[in-house]
Amino acid sequence: MSTYCSWRHTFFCLLVFLASGFCNGATADTCTPGPAPIRFLLSFDDGPSAVDPNNPTEKVLQTLQSNPYQTGIKALFFAQTRAVNGGGTEFGRALLKREVEAGHLLAFHTATPRHSNHRYLGEEKLASSLDLGIADLSSITGVPPKLVRPPFWNYDAHTLDLYHSRGLQMLLTDLSANDGIIYGINFSLTKRRNMRKLLLALRPRWCQNDMPAVDGVTPIVVTFHDINPYTARHLEEYLEILLDVARELEIPVAEKPFYDNRDELERAALARVVKDASNPPELPGIWNWFWSLFH
Ligand SMILES: [Zn+2]
Numbered sequence: 001m002s003t004y005c006s007w008r009h010t011f012f013c014l015l016v017f018l019a020s021g022f023c024n025g026a027t028a029d030t031c032t033p034g035p036a037p038i039r040f041l042l043s044f045d046d047g048p049s050a051v052d053p054n055n056p057t058e059k060v061l062q063t064l065q066s067n068p069y070q071t072g073i074k075a076l077f078f079a080q081t082r083a084v085n086g087g088g089t090e091f092g093r094a095l096l097k098r099e100v101e102a103g104h105l106l107a108f109h110t111a112t113p114r115h116s117n118h119r120y121l122g123e124e125k126l127a128s129s130l131d132l133g134i135a136d137l138s139s140i141t142g143v144p145p146k147l148v149r150p151p152f153w154n155y156d157a158h159t160l161d162l163y164h165s166r167g168l169q170m171l172l173t174d175l176s177a178n179d180g181i182i183y184g185i186n187f188s189l190t191k192r193r194n195m196r197k198l199l200l201a202l203r204p205r206w207c208q209n210d211m212p213a214v215d216g217v218t219p220i221v222v223t224f225h226d227i228n229p230y231t232a233r234h235l236e237e238y239l240e241i242l243l244d245v246a247r248e249l250e251i252p253v254a255e256k257p258f259y260d261n262r263d264e265l266e267r268a269a270l271a272r273v274v275k276d277a278s279n280p281p282e283l284p285g286i287w288n289w290f291w292s293l294f295h
Helices: 007-020 056-065 092-102 123-141 159-165 192-207 229-248 262-268 286-291
Strands: 040-044 076-080 105-110 218-225 255-256
Touching: 007 192, 007 229, 040 262, 056 105, 056 229, 076 092, 092 159, 105 123, 105 262, 192 218, 192 229, 218 229, 218 262, 229 255
Parallel strands: 040 076, 040 218, 040 255, 076 105
Antiparallel strands: none
16 A cells, blocks of 8 residues: 555545555555666657658657756657658758757668558568668668667567568567557547556566666656657657656656666667567557457
8 A cells, every 4th residue: 555545534445455455546566675766768650750840850859858857858769761751851861860969869660651561561672671771870870770660560570580680679669659640630638547557557567677677777668659740749748747657656767767868778778679579568559459360
């Protein structure tokens, strides 16, 4: 029992606690000995956006740099380097350069004109798109990317082997804003409830020291989409929500709640990659259920 019960309700709370382990919405037992505090590793998929004016990627970059919670947050951008409405444009490439110059980390998402599913591209096309994307990102950052995230979270053992053959490690996510734009719906009325639910589901793993600590903190990977204008407008609120729900769930957050150093961020991300296709981790939103229909 971890939350406060007034004396008037002590007896009632005790009964409730004994019956269910909860009192006034308490969440879970305290972890002893406590695992390393968490730090949120923010990642953004599908960008950059080439929309002008009111570019959502630019807005995301501004908020990461300047917000009430931590100045100069560094994030991981899974880029679409050849997207017709983004990374494949001059403006898009300039934004990718800006991300690198601002200290963020770039990684591979697609190098096709659209958001192609890697599993359905076929071996030859996927291999050549990986090579293309690696070349695109290397020309911007000066080093080949080390991380990949599959579009639609969809992969299999074969996809993973191809990634590994190109020196790419696959990172999925712990929390997701579920803000990929689906059929024109890009807003969320359940931002707080969704993040709380996902962090609550993750808490037992953190509590049991089942998540790696890197540089003294437990990285918690969070996924957004920087091409989503709603996300871009509400990113500051999302940062607050993450801090609030961690507090509510009694999960201590590191002194720096978010990453502010590209090398540390990369080390953390590499500690969380999926090594093989057996025992696949839970996917966000509906994707576990959806892809199970195709196996
Ligand atoms: Zn995507």
